[in-house]
Amino acid sequence: MEYNFQEIEQHWQEEWEKAQAYRVSNQSERKPFYVLDMFPYPSGAGLHVGHPLGYIASDIYSRYKRLQGFNVLHPMGFDAYGLPAEQYAIQTGQHPEKTTNQNIARYIEQLRKIGFCYDWDRMVRTCDPDFYHWTQWAFRKMFLSYYDETRQQARPIEELVARFEKEDPTWNTLSEKEQQERLMQYRIAYLSDTKVNWCPELGTVLANDEVSEGLSVRGGFPVEQRVMRQWSLRVSAYAARLLEGLDKIDWTESLKETQRNWIGRSEGAEMQFRIKGQDEPFTIFTTRADTVFGVTFMVLAPESEYVARVVTEEQRAEVEAYLDRCKHRTERERIADRRVTGVFTGSYAINPLTQNEIPIYISDYVLAGYGTGAIMAVPAHDSRDYAFARHFNLPIIPLIEGADVSEQSFDAKEGKMVNSGFLNGMEVKDAIRAMKQYIEKEGIGRVKVNYRLRDAIFSRQRYWGEPFPVYYKDGMPYMLPEECLPLELPEVSDFKPTKDGQPPLGHAQYWAWNTETQQVVDKALIDEKTIFPLELCTMPGFAGSSAYYLRYMDNKNTDALVSPQANQYWRQVNLYIGGTEHATGHLIYSRFWNKFLFDMGVVCEDEPFSKLINQGMIQGRSNFVYRYIGEGSTGNLYISYNLIDNPEYKDKVQPIHVNVNIVHNDILDIDAFRNWMPEYKNAQFVYADGTTDVDNPYIGTPAEKQYICGWAVEKMSKSMFNVVNPDDVIAKYGADSLRLFEMFLGPLEMSKPWDTSGIDGVHRFLKKLWNMYEAPIDAEPTREELRSLHKLIKKITWDIENFSFNTSIPAFMIAQNELSSLKCNKAAVLREIAVLLAPYAPHIAEAMWHKCGGEGFVIDAEWPVCNEAYLEEDGVKYPVQFNGKMRFVLTLPKTMSKEEVEQAVLSNADTQKVLAGATPKRVIVVPGKIVNIVL
């Protein structure tokens, strides 16, 4: 019977659905295992073949774990808040909720077709009030908490208030507003004035990557730097724990390294420098305390609060002009333009070691947000300081023996100190240590660890996001009571910002909080006693994605984000699969969010994802036709790719993207091409064999006339006509072929182009396999059949455990080949192969399982165990490392058989000595000379 994948796949998907085969319970005798995909943002374009790569991998692992007897949580949901839906809403007036729901419906349909074992009953959507209830709840808790540095954990803000009351006599004299302002400096979620890119025309804050050369990428409107009152999360408080936590989790080294870079720990010292003529010193941060003797000037960031103190009257005009220039430059421009700029403040600092007077400058190469926003400049040993010193003709004093600083600075931390007083003769590393001790002893500084990690700006001037559960009284924010959550997103008349520059929520009529009735009311009623304005910003994209994995554990719970029972059962995500692009975003925020909830006692694990795998990206593989543009060109002639370097066509052709869906194995479907677009209706060709239909045009093409297309690997995008929709692949080959082929493309973690030329191969394999299942019989399998099967069991088990899914497909092919040449039709063998195949190609496996008399669903079967006994005698080698004592060389003739060699080895005098009477477990002979003996 023919392999009718359409019928098989539809049938079994319906059966699974009917039987709720993938429903997961929180009560089970089985051990829990949690496999998670990074949930998608449901874009209007739908899924392309790149999206399911990670999902297929996690599905394979989930099914495998389930076959091994685990209770596997494998959910899916949607990161439903986001910019594209909102932008679409502004353009079309359609409510983002409507388009988002449409997109989600489409995603679910596409995902279902691929046959994932998701428990759809646990689906979450970040835009559902039931879900963002807990996003708001967590934010509220962050507002009501502070980070206790000594205990290294978040604590309720009441504890801080109690401490202030006890230790600070002035606390009780402060007004409520003053107290609130003080507490704001400690809260985990806090409101502060932060510098942002503001685009007046669009009426919104833009992220750095949305701004180019001072203009908005979208629309090209001017962008200015503006300080705005914004919510932030104190992620930086967790920097040390976020860094240490990396050592406890099983992530790839490169991803951990990216996060370590991002957190950016650096050990150094803070030092005080006196300003000539002033009593108050100012503080700098340095990692090179050893170089104090070579400080020849100081530099402040333009935004530094020290600036106002040190500018002299004579320099004021010049400084202000410089600051004004800096203000109008975006972060991006400042980085792009590395020309040295700066201005002298007129003041001098005193070097605490040499007592020299050194000038204080302002320059934008010093960042206000790192360290103290001020540095001591050591031009001899820092390339940036060096460039500055050269530009302003400042002295350069070398401090390391033999360092040549006539052309460039010597930045390496090695060598012997010179010109450095008591440090002279020391190695740099020792000198750093010695100087740190010195400054602590003298009270001019202290050892300090700095982190580059910044707090996360948490406000967005958008509509389509979680509303803050916040109202404002006397200019200070207050949280809504816990029992009033969720605060639902209000309807608005317009999704654009208001005329006076407020976020879209400014359009909402019912957007004020009545503290008496604890209800949302008409904002016209706002008074100063009981009715207050609500926050107009919404939360950013990462808010909803930071704790969604916890919600899957208990998604129906209306009393808590997750019940302690559910959380203690599932504990954490055992395997998380997703793209590496979230390394410094979602994966930092999630870890932060989880650690906060851990401090609050809400979750029982400090790290959310114990193992993480990054699937590579699937790039597009574009195809080209080559239009002839040489002499006599009609613009209607296309040259086959293999001919374009011929002299007559060289440099006379123009590559044109052609829809990859009408190209098969780089051969153009001529008729489809002519029908693709009107301009190709009468296209003519020079075929691969050099023949042409120019003079003899006809409709339809003889088979031997092949037009070969060129190709290139590019990003998968509509404009390059290289987007491949999984639905099309499934229609043509089936979901099982798609799943197998995506895995077969190459290692999971690597990026690779989508190249359909191999899909026929895996589809053929499934067909052949299906035909093997024609007439299974209940008879005793032969030893050879069992050997083939157990080789496969061993291989597939190893592959899945090690996420080496790509190498499983060849193993299946080999087994199929071996068994079919053995004419194997034993139900017992075929049934086990169906189980092995079930993670990869669940539909066909299910059908085969039943054909061989399997009961229930194949997913409820037991994973087969390899019996090594079947593998012993067929010459399969298991290379075994031997320790130093066992290593020796025998020269043996090549013609000896395996048995003879073994005999020769065992009777050899050296062997006897080494063995000392023990019996070897295995003797491995590599033809030629080398012998390994395993004890």
Added chain:
RNA sequence: GCGGCAUUGGCGGAAUUGGUAGACGCGCCAGACUUAGGAUCUGGUUCCCAAAGAGUGAAGGUUCGAGUCCUUUAUGCCGCACCA
């Protein structure tokens, strides 16, 4: 500049602990079947080929033995980047 990853036939890629490099698929070649083929089946396919030999980006090293480990280097991809 700093950090990470990669480099194996015409192509995608195997080689699991240092142990017979090139599995498997695509493509290509030959054959079978066929009125026809974007069908199916069989055999071949690293290079040079009569044989011998050479061979995992390059050069060294460790080892009885290296695609795998070490050093240097080249190229490509990715991340971070005026972070003191």
